[in-house]
Amino acid sequence: MIINDKPERNSSADWWAEQSRKLLEDQKQSWQLLNENYQNLSATKIRTFEFDGFEIKVQFNPARIKSSSADVSEDAIKSRKCFLCLDNLPKEQTVLGYNKNFVLLANPYPIFPEHFTISKKNHTPQTLIGNFAEMLVLSRDLGKYYSVFYNGQKCGSSAPDHMHFHAITKNAMPVEIEFDKMINKFPKEVLRNEKIEVRFFEEHLRYFISFESRDKGELLYVFKTLINALRKISPPHEEPLINMLANYQENIWRLIFFPRSKHRPKQFSADDGNQLLISPAVVDMSGLFIAPREEDFLKITKDDVIDIYKQVTITKEYFEFLRKKIGEIFI
Numbered sequence: 001m002i003i004n005d006k007p008e009r010n011s012s013a014d015w016w017a018e019q020s021r022k023l024l025e026d027q028k029q030s031w032q033l034l035n036e037n038y039q040n041l042s043a044t045k046i047r048t049f050e051f052d053g054f055e056i057k058v059q060f061n062p063a064r065i066k067s068s069s070a071d072v073s074e075d076a077i078k079s080r081k082c083f084l085c086l087d088n089l090p091k092e093q094t095v096l097g098y099n100k101n102f103v104l105l106a107n108p109y110p111i112f113p114e115h116f117t118i119s120k121k122n123h124t125p126q127t128l129i130g131n132f133a134e135m136l137v138l139s140r141d142l143g144k145y146y147s148v149f150y151n152g153q154k155c156g157s158s159a160p161d162h163m164h165f166h167a168i169t170k171n172a173m174p175v176e177i178e179f180d181k182m183i184n185k186f187p188k189e190v191l192r193n194e195k196i197e198v199r200f201f202e203e204h205l206r207y208f209i210s211f212e213s214r215d216k217g218e219l220l221y222v223f224k225t226l227i228n229a230l231r232k233i234s235p236p237h238e239e240p241l242i243n244m245l246a247n248y249q250e251n252i253w254r255l256i257f258f259p260r261s262k263h264r265p266k267q268f269s270a271d272d273g274n275q276l277l278i279s280p281a282v283v284d285m286s287g288l289f290i291a292p293r294e295e296d297f298l299k300i301t302k303d304d305v306i307d308i309y310k311q312v313t314i315t316k317e318y319f320e321f322l323r324k325k326i327g328e329i330f331i
């Protein structure tokens with residue numbers, strides 16, 4: 001069922017956030033599997049590892065097994081029916097038309113108390129480069145209640161062939177909760193002009209970069225600079241490996257980029273006794289590891305967390321290169 005297929009621009013800034021919330025509530029009434037998965041989520045188990053000034057959490061979430069263990073090889077993707085194409089959606093799914101390109105869907109396999117997928121109407125590959133401006137508008141439109149995130153084709157997306165974002169409960173990720181604490185601890189790691197602040201995080205097991213601005217044009221410009229720099233250190237003809245989290249508050253965007261060196265750590269495909277089914281995507285990079293199997297949830301140690309981040313984050317050398325390239329804007 002498609003509702004609101006020809007949405008009109010509404011005068012209220014919070015209209016889309018309210019519509020999304022209503023959609024999820026309606027879907028809980030009409031879709032049993034979705035309702036059960038949201039109910040189970042409230043009983044989900046969490047472990048917390050303390051580090052110097054920040055935390056990493058692990059969530060045991062059996063409903064995510066399909067996503068975490070998804071075969072995202074090219075052959076596997078080609079031979080399966082795309083689960084985001086409108087014709088293939090479950091019959092219970094209500095489709096909320098968002099704009100001419102995207103629809104908004106309640107996610108039946110949530111990680112957070114509210115979780116949506118915003119997917120393209122057409123079957124086109126996952127890419128942030130062509131959709132970054134859309135993401136800014138989307139994160140503003142949903143900003144009252146939700147943060148928006150993106151997983152690159154080869155670093156966490158389980159539908160690399162079909163462009164989509166996620167929207168989730170705002171300020172629920174450890175990196176969002178601890179952001180101010182982190183920047184107060186390392187106040188010097190900032191580049192700033194009158195339009196934007198860019199920060200580089202290197203003391204938190206994985207490298208990441210934040211942009212904060214109320215100016216869309218400036219964000220587009222710095223994003224382009226970041227992507228051009230990343231292209232120089234990535235394989236040709238592919239989008240650089242990147243996860244991104246966008247949060248919009250008091251008319252200011254806060255974007256967090258996690259450049260990646262690879263998708264899955266060696267533990268993912270280790271022999272039985274040593275295997276950890278952890279498949280890092282933006283949520284894991286943001287400080288919440290998702291363990292779909294209880295054995296991994298119980299077994300994972302602080303050293304495993306350190307080791308997994310070390311494998312999947314960008315190298316120190318490449319991070320310094322990005323800092324230098326973005327720094328040139330501020331000279």
Ligand SMILES: [Zn+2]
Nearest residue numbers: 082085123162
């Ligand atoms: Zn598709």
